Amino acid sequence: NAGVTQTPKFRVLKTGQSMTLLCAQDMNHEYMYWYRQDPGMGLRLIHYSVGEGTTAKGEVPDGYNVSRLKKQNFLLGLESAAPSQTSVYFCASSYRGGPYEQYFGPGTRLTVT
Amino acid sequence: GENVEQHPSTLSVQEGDSAVIKCTYSDSASNYFPWYKQELGKRPQLIIDIRSNVGEKKDQRIAVTLNKTAKHFSLHITETQPEDSAVYFCAAGDAGNMLTFGGGTRLMVKP
Numbered sequence: 682n683a684g685v686t687q688t689p690k691f692r693v694l695k696t697g698q699s700m701t702l703l704c705a706q707d708m709n710h711e712y713m714y715w716y717r718q719d720p721g722m723g724l725r726l727i728h729y730s731v732g733e734g735t736t737a738k739g740e741v742p743d744g745y746n747v748s749r750l751k752k753q754n755f756l757l758g759l760e761s762a763a764p765s766q767t768s769v770y771f772c773a774s775s776y777r778g779g780p781y782e783q784y785f786g787p788g789t790r791l792t793v794t
Numbered sequence: 795g796e797n798v799e800q801h802p803s804t805l806s807v808q809e810g811d812s813a814v815i816k817c818t819y820s821d822s823a824s825n826y827f828p829w830y831k832q833e834l835g836k837r838p839q840l841i842i843d844i845r846s847n848v849g850e851k852k853d854q855r856i857a858v859t860l861n862k863t864a865k866h867f868s869l870h871i872t873e874t875q876p877e878d879s880a881v882y883f884c885a886a887g888d889a890g891n892m893l894t895f896g897g898g899t900r901l902m903v904k905p
Contacts, residue, residue, distance in 0.1 A: 712891055721897055721898070722897060723798075723800075723883055723895035723897045724838070724893075724895040725895070726892065739892075740795070740894075771837065775891055777891075778889070778891065779826070779889075779891050780825070780826035780888065780889060780890075780891040781891060782828065783828075783840075783891070785830075785837040785838050786837060787836070787837050
């Protein structure tokens with residue numbers, strides 16, 4: 682099992698450009714999450730999904746959109762990147778209910794210039 | 795919403811000493827308290843968790859204690875080793891499996 686994977690690993694964008702981060706999991710997890718990690722601020726939830734076709738806002742959703750068309754994939758989109766979105770992005774997944782452990786992907790380091 | 799405070803932000807100990815990291819939370823509905831370890835450039839990984847019906851849990855050199863009345867929980871690492879050096883995050887979660895993370899503690903174990 683690959684667990685949770687993310688692509689790409691690194692990306693540099695110019696202000697105003699758009700991009701999509703892909704998260705995939707092969708553990709048949711219902712729940713998936715997108716976090717951003719900034720120095721000294723821990724992990725903050727951007728959006729999450731409790732099942733295929735569903736999404737919901739987390740703590741810091743502004744400037745991001747998500748989609749969960751397939752159970753195993755969760756996409757995070759930046760329509761018009763801003764320097765404030767420079768961060769490390771982590772995807773995670775877990776079983777439904779519980780609460781249960783969240784399994785994290787390896788992260789994507791995004792720099793917006 | 796939930797708010798989780800974590801202290802200290804940095805902690806330096808000598809190899810073999812104990813390390814204690816403390817967290818407080820605000821929402822009495824939280825019932826799940828995991829601790830994640832993140833090595834430099836790596837993903838966070840769960841090292842131990844505790845649920846609200848338990849006051850203490852131990853796994854070899856790592857233990858976690860929970861005081862629901864005071865809304866605080868702590869991570870204890872005994873006989874620290876250089877490979878324990880990392881950033882540690884506490885979190886508080888609810889039945890819906892949403893986690894709120896603390897700001898992290900950078901632990902440095904000096905040989």
